[in-house]
Amino acid sequence: MAKKNIDWSSIGFGYIPTEARYVSNYKDGKWDEGSITDDANIVLNECAGVLQYAQTVFEGLKAYTTQDGKIVVFRPDLNAARLQESCKRLEIPTVSTEKFLDAIEQLVKANIDYVPPYGSGATLYIRPYVFGTNPVIGVKPADEYQFRAFVTPVGPYFKGGVKPITIRVCDYDRAAPHGTGHIKAGLNYAMSLYPIMEAHREGFAENMYLDAATRTKVEETGGANFIFITKDGKLVTPKSNSILPSITRRSLCYVAKEILGMEVEEREVFFSEVPEFAECGLCGTAAVISPVGKINDHGKEICFPSGMEDMGPVTKKLYDTLTGIQMGRIPAPEGWIKVIAE
Numbered sequence: 001m002a003k004k005n006i007d008w009s010s011i012g013f014g015y016i017p018t019e020a021r022y023v024s025n026y027k028d029g030k031w032d033e034g035s036i037t038d039d040a041n042i043v044l045n046e047c048a049g050v051l052q053y054a055q056t057v058f059e060g061l062k063a064y065t066t067q068d069g070k071i072v073v074f075r076p077d078l079n080a081a082r083l084q085e086s087c088k089r090l091e092i093p094t095v096s097t098e099k100f101l102d103a104i105e106q107l108v109k110a111n112i113d114y115v116p117p118y119g120s121g122a123t124l125y126i127r128p129y130v131f132g133t134n135p136v137i138g139v140k141p142a143d144e145y146q147f148r149a150f151v152t153p154v155g156p157y158f159k160g161g162v163k164p165i166t167i168r169v170c171d172y173d174r175a176a177p178h179g180t181g182h183i184k185a186g187l188n189y190a191m192s193l194y195p196i197m198e199a200h201r202e203g204f205a206e207n208m209y210l211d212a213a214t215r216t217k218v219e220e221t222g223g224a225n226f227i228f229i230t231k232d233g234k235l236v237t238p239k240s241n242s243i244l245p246s247i248t249r250r251s252l253c254y255v256a257k258e259i260l261g262m263e264v265e266e267r268e269v270f271f272s273e274v275p276e277f278a279e280c281g282l283c284g285t286a287a288v289i290s291p292v293g294k295i296n297d298h299g300k301e302i303c304f305p306s307g308m309e310d311m312g313p314v315t316k317k318l319y320d321t322l323t324g325i326q327m328g329r330i331p332a333p334e335g336w337i338k339v340i341a342e
């Protein structure tokens, strides 16, 4: 085995194809065995369900090299469970947890030379997804599906140190009250592209979406959940049926409560109380936590006391603890780390 000759610190978050990906097909009511292939391309019928009616769901997780040289993935059982929820909502046959974990293990093993070394700041991003493959023209679920997973090495999220971002309150909605906001589906991203490009054109890094029904409560951004820290050191995170249940956010809440001894509240968060918070962060697999320094509400600025230079102190402690667990520097709670190779 030889690590690929990649300058790990200079790669960004882009698609770098590797030699191996996992594929399994669903036909006649069942999934086949599944295997590793070198073919990065998919040939689909022009009328495939995924192309006509966006019948596709995905996941995102990472493999890391720990301090003691193991290759591990973080809580993949939760990705398996979430993918099952996403599949059900879009009438896609589910992938069992056992099959999902087997796919991830085969995939990471086949790409072991692409797992960035410990300390590089880079990680191996894993993208599993399921989509309808057979022709569908009348609106109905497809009969045949493909479950695929590929990897791509991704660079350190914060090059040259973490910088807090400025986000804006968005006038578009991300998810309807009883819609699909809680599942990880491409369709939730398609409709976020216009708002995010508009935000970028106006100089903002992200959109803060409010609840669609009343526009008074904080939901999430296009691809990350919010955490807030109160002035007395409590962690507060929005609760809503239309938020995607982030595994990073759930892990941070556990870390806050069980390891750092903080109080944690998962509850409705009114936008009107946001100026009261001391710190704000966005959490997801990609960055773990991106600190938010400022929120622009139609020209009115909410500036968090943590400022625009550094992550707030409590956010930093949460970040260091969770990344410490992922990288094997801090003992992990039972079942959080799946070892792929020693």
Ligand SMILES: *Cc1c(COP(=O)(O)O)cnc(C)c1O
Binding pocket: 060, 184, 220, 221, 222, 223, 224, 225, 244, 245, 246, 247, 248, 249, 283, 284, 285, 286
């Ligand atoms: C994937 C995703 C997140 C983050 O979830 P993680 O499991 O922490 O990566 C948050 N919001 C949305 C809309 C997402 O799609």
